[in-house]
Amino acid sequence: MTAAIMVAAVAVPAIPAQAAGAIPQVDIAVSGLATTISQTTMRPGVVQFNVGPTFPIPDEAGGGTDTISIVRTDALDQVLAALPGAFGDDPAAAAQTMRTVHALSTWYGGGHEGDAWQVYLPPGNYYALGVQSTVLAGAQPVQFTVAGQPRSAKIHAVQAALWATGPVGQNQFKFVQLGKKPVNWFAFRNAAHEIHFVDITPVAPKTNAADFQEALSSDPGNQGPPSWVRGEPFAFDVVSPGVRVAIKHTLAPGRYLADCFIPSETDGMPHALMGMYKFFTVK
Numbered sequence: 001m002t003a004a005i006m007v008a009a010v011a012v013p014a015i016p017a018q019a020a021g022a023i024p025q026v027d028i029a030v031s032g033l034a035t036t037i038s039q040t041t042m043r044p045g046v047v048q049f050n051v052g053p054t055f056p057i058p059d060e061a062g063g064g065t066d067t068i069s070i071v072r073t074d075a076l077d078q079v080l081a082a083l084p085g086a087f088g089d090d091p092a093a094a095a096q097t098m099r100t101v102h103a104l105s106t107w108y109g110g111g112h113e114g115d116a117w118q119v120y121l122p123p124g125n126y127y128a129l130g131v132q133s134t135v136l137a138g139a140q141p142v143q144f145t146v147a148g149q150p151r152s153a154k155i156h157a158v159q160a161a162l163w164a165t166g167p168v169g170q171n172q173f174k175f176v177q178l179g180k181k182p183v184n185w186f187a188f189r190n191a192a193h194e195i196h197f198v199d200i201t202p203v204a205p206k207t208n209a210a211d212f213q214e215a216l217s218s219d220p221g222n223q224g225p226p227s228w229v230r231g232e233p234f235a236f237d238v239v240s241p242g243v244r245v246a247i248k249h250t251l252a253p254g255r256y257l258a259d260c261f262i263p264s265e266t267d268g269m270p271h272a273l274m275g276m277y278k279f280f281t282v283k
Contacts, residue, residue: 028142029051030068044120044151046118054068055130067112067235068128068130069110070107071105072126072146075104079101087135099265106243107195124145159185160183163189175278183250185246188236188245189239192241199260200233202255204230209279238262255279
């Protein structure tokens with residue numbers, strides 16, 4: 001990881017014309033070692049991000065693929081310099097990292113290849129980046145600007161809502177299904193006071209808190225997911241306090257576990273180990 005990634009200042013071009021009710025469809029992806037974006041200027045309002053191919057994480061760093069996240073900041077070099085502390089073994093450093101990132105930036109969600117979400121973007125200076133790939137000195141962030149006359153389009157309707165709540169160090173999730181329609185879009189809102197992400201895992205019908213606590217305390221050398229896991233988790237990346245997103249993802253009827261493992265700003269302990277997890281049922 002380089003200590004900082006310096007982004008050259010560029011002149012901001014004219015904001016393209018957009019219909020008052022149109023929601024820009026913005027494609028973000030990784031090509032080689034560069035994050036790409038289909039629009040580098042847009043007006044304030046609701047935007048839909050559609051994720052293409054992302055950065056492959058080396059096996060020695062955990063494997064899989066990275067997400068691409070959206071962040072508003074005027075201090076990208078300081079944010080990126082702080083990020084490695086969140087992935088180390090020092091809880092105090094992890095806590096300091098989260099306090100620094102929280103103070104210097106606002107995060108508007110992130111997804112893997114094939115994911116899509118809508119979010120309101122106020123005016124500001126933004127970047128699309130992969131957190132892990134940036135820490136690993138992989139794909140470089142790409143800058144974009146939100147400025148001009150706000151658009152009036154509304155965020156997509158949802159059939160369920162999941163939100164984070166609680167004071168610092170006492171975070172929890174809540175969930176509600178809105179009516180009986182199939183859940184193809186759901187809201188995720190950070191109404192708490194720390195940065196959060198959410199992993200949503202389908203689980204067996206009777207899975208409970210004792211099962212999750214047992215899994216947390218099991219030998220980390222054990223391979224494979226717990227026996228009560230019933231499918232691949234859906235991971236939605238970092239959302240700052242006060243931000244609400246609408247996520248295009250189907251939650252089939254069944255039982256789910258939502259959790260967040262971001263380090264706490266208080267002591268660096270992962271939020272899930274402090275009780276930030278929730279079992280819920282989609283009907």
